[in-house]
Amino acid sequence: MRLNESHRPTVPTAWALVLGLVLALGPGTAAVAAQCSDLDHSIGACIGNGSVDIGGSVERPGTGGGSGGGTGGGDDEGGGSAELPPGVTDGPNGERTVCSLMRPDECYTFTPGDLGTDLEAAPAAPVTIRDVASFAPAAPTVTTEPAAWGVRGLHTNVIAAASGHTRTGTLLGQVGEVNFIPVGFTFDYSDGESATVRTGGSSWAALGLAEFSKTPTSHRYTSVGTKTITVEVEYAAEYRIGDSGWLPVVGTLSIPTEEPHTVQIVRNSTVGVDKPCRPGKPAIGC
Amino acid sequence: MPRTSRSRSVSTLILAVALLALTACAGPEPAPPPTSSPPVFENEEQALAAVTDTYQRFQELSFQILAEGGANPERISTLASDDVAQVEIDGYRRSAELGYAVTGTPSIQSVVLDLWLPHPDALQIVARADVCVDISSVQVLDSAGASAVSADRATQSLWSVDIAYREADRSLFVNSKEKEKDQCD
Numbered sequence: 001m002r003l004n005e006s007h008r009p010t011v012p013t014a015w016a017l018v019l020g021l022v023l024a025l026g027p028g029t030a031a032v033a034a035q036c037s038d039l040d041h042s043i044g045a046c047i048g049n050g051s052v053d054i055g056g057s058v059e060r061p062g063t064g065g066g067s068g069g070g071t072g073g074g075d076d077e078g079g080g081s082a083e084l085p086p087g088v089t090d091g092p093n094g095e096r097t098v099c100s101l102m103r104p105d106e107c108y109t110f111t112p113g114d115l116g117t118d119l120e121a122a123p124a125a126p127v128t129i130r131d132v133a134s135f136a137p138a139a140p141t142v143t144t145e146p147a148a149w150g151v152r153g154l155h156t157n158v159i160a161a162a163s164g165h166t167r168t169g170t171l172l173g174q175v176g177e178v179n180f181i182p183v184g185f186t187f188d189y190s191d192g193e194s195a196t197v198r199t200g201g202s203s204w205a206a207l208g209l210a211e212f213s214k215t216p217t218s219h220r221y222t223s224v225g226t227k228t229i230t231v232e233v234e235y236a237a238e239y240r241i242g243d244s245g246w247l248p249v250v251g252t253l254s255i256p257t258e259e260p261h262t263v264q265i266v267r268n269s270t271v272g273v274d275k276p277c278r279p280g281k282p283a284i285g286c
Numbered sequence: 287m288p289r290t291s292r293s294r295s296v297s298t299l300i301l302a303v304a305l306l307a308l309t310a311c312a313g314p315e316p317a318p319p320p321t322s323s324p325p326v327f328e329n330e331e332q333a334l335a336a337v338t339d340t341y342q343r344f345q346e347l348s349f350q351i352l353a354e355g356g357a358n359p360e361r362i363s364t365l366a367s368d369d370v371a372q373v374e375i376d377g378y379r380r381s382a383e384l385g386y387a388v389t390g391t392p393s394i395q396s397v398v399l400d401l402w403l404p405h406p407d408a409l410q411i412v413a414r415a416d417v418c419v420d421i422s423s424v425q426v427l428d429s430a431g432a433s434a435v436s437a438d439r440a441t442q443s444l445w446s447v448d449i450a451y452r453e454a455d456r457s458l459f460v461n462s463k464e465k466e467k468d469q470c471d
Contacts, residue, residue: 036465
């Protein structure tokens with residue numbers, strides 16, 4: 001468990017092209033895109049995504065070596081709202097509006113200087129993520145597509161799951177409820193690459209994508225072998241005591257997976273080409 | 287569809303086994319590059335602006351070279367990876383050989399940031415975006431003055447673009463550009 005009382009992190013990751021090759025995959029196909037010169041684009045000779053599906057094989061024009069992908073999402077660091085937790089906005093006249101993260105239409109506005117007049121509704125001392133860490137939010141789960149294997153050089157779709165949930169416990173000496181809301185996922189692909197994204201990811205089918213397509217959480221492994229994938233979910237939180245209404249908790253809390261997911265990355269049969277495969281441009285192997 | 291001969295398959299297999307053996311002896315995979323240097327982008331807005339600007343400048347230069355008959359094609363290398371430059375320079379040469387006259391420059395309709403990284407990854411990539419390009423203003427005439435543009439050329443197309451960072455001159459360039467589909471939605 002990791003506490004983050006000031007900001008949400010951004011973590012770098014990798015993404016790139018793959019070698020020109022043909023990969024015999026057995027069942028299933030993958031639609032891929034093609035590098036294309038501006039000349040070919042101009043005359044309408046570029047092939048696009050899906051135009052190179054060949055039965056059970058995948059053709060990947062292009063050059064270079066690659067690895068997997070992800071995203072470093074932006075956050076609210078910097079600027080005037082750096083100190084405000086998610087769901088909190090300041091108005092022009094000093095008033096502060098707090099909206100429930102789980103119920104965005106549930107908001108109320110108050111003046112920060114008046115907080116002390118109603119301690120039950122809004123304690124003057126802010127509740128931080130340390131105060132609610134003992135409420136033990138749920139750990140995320142992680143799966144992949146394909147479920148237990150992947151192909152070196154192709155995208156393995158890594159999917160983390162964590163949902164908003166409420167825990168009850170003692171807070172500020174009273175019985176309180178805490179909502180934990182997932183706001184980010186950090187994937188450790190176990191090959192030296194990691195990625196932080198705002199979503200846990202979705203299946204190819206749910207995204208309407210062909211198998212082995214890139215997704216916001218997919219990863220291209222560049223080496224074969226067993227990979228042990230772990231995920232941390234970053235939770236923002238809000239709390240309420242009695243009828244106080246939901247109030248923001250300062251900071252976020254990162255919870256790792258309890259059970260890592262193991263995937264076997266395999267090599268498929270390949271063939272080299274002497275240059276990128278392009279329409280109207282014969283090349284050996286194309 | 288690429289094909290291979292039996293002897294080539296055997297050679298490929300031997301090469302693969304050798305590579306696997308080397309990999310097995312290589313120990314842990316290399317760690318990502320240190321990230322002590324200042325971030326390339328401070329936030330998502332910076333990344334989006336930089337991606338848009340870099341790809342815009344790439345397109346303007348590329349179509350300028352096409353319009354100039356492919357003169358000094360290596361200019362594109364300032365804004366492109368070696369792979370992208372190779373593909374483009376090949377296109378410039380073919381255009382010149384065919385006597386094409388290219389006019390106009392595509393316009394960027396939208397840029398949707400797929401990912402951005404505060405520091406370059408091991409391949410120096412710092413951002414990936416889906417770029418919608420409108421090419422309706424670009425015309426290509428052959429040496430006889432007839433249009434060389436295919437009748438079914440899509441007006442708009444969506445491209446997946448990788449932007450990389452060159453530490454030497456602290457510049458951004460197009461690492462790859464792949465056409466996704468013949469429409470933007």
